[in-house]
Amino acid sequence: MTLRLAGPLLLIGAGKMGGALLEGWLKQGLDPATVFIQDPALSEAMGAFAARHGIVANDAPELPAPPAVILIAVKPNVAEKLLPEVEPMVGETTVVLSIAAGRTLESLSRYLPDTVAVVRAMPNTPASVGQGITVCIANANVTAEQRRECDALLSAVGDVVWVEDEALLDPVTAVSGSGPAYVFLLAECLEQAGIDAGLSPEHARQLRERRSPAGALLAQSDEDAATLRKNVTSPGGTTAAALEVLMDEERMKTLLSRAVAAAAKRSRELSS
């Protein structure tokens, strides 16, 4: 079904996440004439993308009507400063949708009238290949139609999950928001380890690139990750030798638990 909103969409900040969302919306058929980008430092690539689609993009775009959705996709510290500027743009049916890490519904609403509909969401960068996951929470002012609009926008780039308990957004940010970085670090380390073990950089890279189907297998299989791992591991074989290093004394588990706890703590700090 073609993606449609009840009015214009104002995208504030078209960087990595804002840009990924925008590409997904256009792929789902959102009319580019209804999209407006507010970004004073748009990258050359995003500027060219917007121009190619005839999307108005500047530091203060003029909208033909109050926006149906204002999507805040700037860094969390910028979001804080920007909210007072957003207030005059909010119309009667506008929903403010923020993806800024650690910015709570309460902090987002602080500079807006009490009646404004606000949604806080945490997407992730696999959105750029249409395979993201976004976890969202709505404030009490969000109507069923506004929720549908936010859901449609976020579903354009992957799965969407709505929660009622905002405290969940901190561990969500630590696991699914930041999570792709841990996987990419693993890929970086594996590539380097291959070079250290005698592969040429080209071969190490080639092997790393071929590993992404493991992610597809995990996504499509009915088996859990532990079973899929065991399926790779022949007793006394090569994988078992490697896993002994990673899993002995629960090394990998402890390291990842510490990493995720640090990210969740940072998310809570950003909220205060």
Ligand SMILES: NC(=O)C1=CN([C@@H]2O[C@H](COP(=O)(O)OP(=O)(O)OC[C@H]3O[C@@H](n4cnc5c(N)ncnc54)[C@H](O)[C@@H]3O)[C@@H](O)[C@H]2O)C=CC1
């Ligand atoms: N990158 C990621 O993996 C994820 C990021 N997020 C959140 O998304 C938000 C954006 O992150 P990224 O896209 O990674 O950052 P980014 O740095 O790629 O994009 C931010 C954009 O905001 C623009 N900008 C800066 N000041 C502005 C202003 N005053 N008005 C309008 N636009 C302005 C910049 O020019 C840039 O294009 C952050 O709040 C982050 O917490 C959420 C989930 C995942």
Ligand SMILES: O=C(O)[C@@H]1CCC=N1
């Ligand atoms: O690192 C960050 O703060 C953001 C939130 C999740 C992914 N990137």
